[in-house]
Amino acid sequence: MAAHGISAAESRIMEAVWARGALTVDEIMAAVSAENGWGEATVRTLISRLIKKQALKSERRGGRVAYVPLLTREAYVTAESQGLLDRLFGGSMAPMVAHFTRNKVLSPDEVAKLRRLLAELDAEEDD
Template sequence: MAISEAEAVIMEVLWGRSPRSAEEILAEVGEQQNWQEGTVKSLLNRLLTKKAVKAERDGRRYLYSPKLTREQYISQESKGLLDRLFEGRVAPLVAHFSEQRKLSKRDIAELRTLLRKLDDDQS
């Protein structure tokens, strides 16, 4: 399931707290995104079609909740990035980021810890 950047903004709101109405979502992100109510409702309808969210009737309005977890989203997005740009390989991704941004000592220590753990798991 492909989630656009705009749809991801809606998902972040719902992952933060749900269920939420379209009006509540608009109140949280509408001004910073320069969105109107119609935009939020359109994005919610796209997410409903993709089955990323569910809607429950609450009187005259609907309350929306995520069906797709944040972890599932991160997993599919990172796999897509690896597949599209790095032929599914992690090492070229890390090399690219280390060339583009200086890795902090903390980043390097975390990578070393991760590599040791992966090495231990394979032993």
């Protein structure tokens, strides 16, 4: 299932459903409307788009319609990350890390974490 094509607004709907499980329109509204100022029509439009993109499906639950994710958050993050890497850095991780390092976007703690991750990758390759 492709995550490609999910807009930033649609991703807010998905985040609510991933965090809380199956939700009704009212529950989705409660989760996303306050921070975004969206009305019911906007939320319903976003849900409809996500259904067309096969990211959500509707199910009857106790006489109400609930929306359930078909796309996992992990699959979405993987696809979005790869898309970003491909678009901005030619699919290569090293130029991306170099970019963040040169622009001092990484905190010392993040640099330490990256070093640990690289050490782990080296250890896995040695096995």
